[in-house]
Amino acid sequence: MWRSVASNALTLFIVVLVAAAGLLAWGRQEYTGPGPLAEAVCLRVERGDSLSVVSRRLEEQGAVSDARIFRIGADYSDQAAGLKFGSYLLPPRASMGDILDILTAGGQSTCGREVNYRIGVVAAEIILREFDAAAGRYVEVAKFVPGEGEAPEAYAEAAEEGDLRWRVTLAEGVTSWQVVESLRRAEFLQGEIKEVPPEGSLAPDSYEVARGDDRAALLAQMQDRQARIIAELWAARSADVPYATPEEAMVMASIVEKETGIASERPQVASVFVNRLAQGMRLQTDPTVIYGLTEGKGVLGRGLRQSELRRRTDYNTYVIDGLPPTPIANPGRLSIEAALNPAETDYLYFVADGSGGHAFATTLAEHNRNVAAWRKIEAERGMPPPVGIQGE
Incomplete structure (x- = not known):
């Protein structure tokens, strides 16, 4: 009798072990295998959300097949406490493991x-x-x-x-x-x-x-x-830039920023002003004049007048020598890089070329031809003629 009981108990034990192994294999497959999502969805994790709350939300949105398996997997991988606040894009067929990695990686929200x-x-x-x-x-x-x-x-x-x-x-x-x-x-x-x-x-x-x-x-x-x-950029500056301090470099960077919105032109624009400083020429740039008039409080909203180009302010680079006393705007990284590492050119002048960019020149004669071409374009477009073009 006892042998029969022992035999039955052993058999039951083996059956339980086999069932447990099967259940474990099934759970592992559910956790690591492709998920049920047919299309990408956006999941929002609120500040303070628990793993239980998030797992139920995932199940409701059809992102996971079983919230309990998701929680068990998170506990087993020691990621249960690592949920990050935000909105996250969950791709189609994402596994539970993939989803958990997305929700615990943090960083910028990717949807919502x-x-x-x-x-x-x-x-x-x-x-x-x-x-x-x-x-x-x-x-x-x-x-x-x-x-x-x-x-x-x-x-x-x-x-x-x-x-x-x-x-x-x-x-x-x-x-x-x-x-x-x-x-x-x-x-x-x-x-x-x-x-x-x-x-x-x-x-x-x-x-x-x-x-x-x-x-x-x-x-x-x-x-x-x-x-x-x-x-960072000051430490990597070109050896021959004419600035004694980072503050001076920021003044130049702000001028470059206001003169062109084309990233590829910025080193060339910076080279014009660096070359002018090296030759003792005035910068003659309209944005500095405008800043002297507005003090940075909004936009001028019209063209400059001849009287304004002649009026002395600390920022009128048609009148003063060298750089103005402060930046005239907040320059971005690319303009700062250009000011600290200008292109190696002989350019001393530039003017708009009609394409959104600028035509650069080494001599005044060449520059005047570029100016004439630009004024012809302005006339064809019905634009009023400028009163001051950099370099004239």
């Missing part, structure tokens, strides 16, 4: 809805975008300028729901005053800004923020990023 507050040279505007998972790209939902009428209904609804990422983007060439005034109008931020940061000290870039973030803290982040950029 976002508000980008873009501070540009002419105006600041709010852009609401939503990620189209099927198309694999962001689609613009609404765009408006704060303070000019009511916000679009789509933006108002999205802001109330709170399921948004917030971003502040500084365009290259904006002034510090423009940045401060725009941030003061950003209703999704809070806190007082006591003073305008020094011109040139803010890094044009995109900054991910949260609703209710402090304005002054964001400005400090912009300053810290710009300081790190200039420190």
Whole structure:
């Protein structure tokens, strides 16, 4: 009898072991094998969400076949406590292991809805975008300028729901005053800004923020990023650039920034001004004159007058020698690189060529021919003739 009991117990034990092994193999296959998603979906992980909450959301969205297996796998791989807040694009057929890696890697959100507050040279505007998972790209939902009428209904609804990422983007060439005034109008931020940061000290870039973030803290982040950029690039500067300090280099970088929006031209533009400094020539660049008139508080909105080109200010490079005392905008990384590593050319002049770029010249005679060609293009386009062209 006892032999029979022992035999039956052993048989049962073996059956249990086989069943457990089968269950384990099945669970491993469910965890590592292709998932059930037929199309990409966007998963939102809220701040403070637990693994249990996220696993149920994954099961509801059809991203995993079994929330329990997902949790067990997360525990087994020691990733259960590593969930990162954000919105994440989960690709078709992603395994549970792949999904867990995506949700714990962190970094910038890859889908969902976002508000980008873009501070540009002419105006600041709010852009609401939503990620189209099927198309694999962001689609613009609404765009408006704060303070000019009511916000679009789509933006108002999205802001109330709170399921948004917030971003502040500084365009290259904006002034510090423009940045401060725009941030003061950003209703999704809070806190007082006591003073305008020094011109040139803010890094044009995109900054991910949260609703209710402090304005002054964001400005400090912009300053810290710009300081790190200039420190890095100053250390790698060309040996013969004519700047005694990084601050002087930033003045030149801001001029280059305002003179051209074409990245490939910036080293050439920088070479013109470096060559002029080397020969004791005045820089004669309109953006500095404009800054002397506006003090960086908005755009001039019209052409320069002859009287303004002759008027002495600390920034009128048609009148003063050398560089102006401060930057005239916040330059981006490429303009700083160009100022610190200008192209090796003999150019002393440049003027617009009608294509969006510039025609460069070594001699005044050559430059005057380029100017004549540009003025012909202006006349054909019905544009008013300029009163000051760099180099004349």
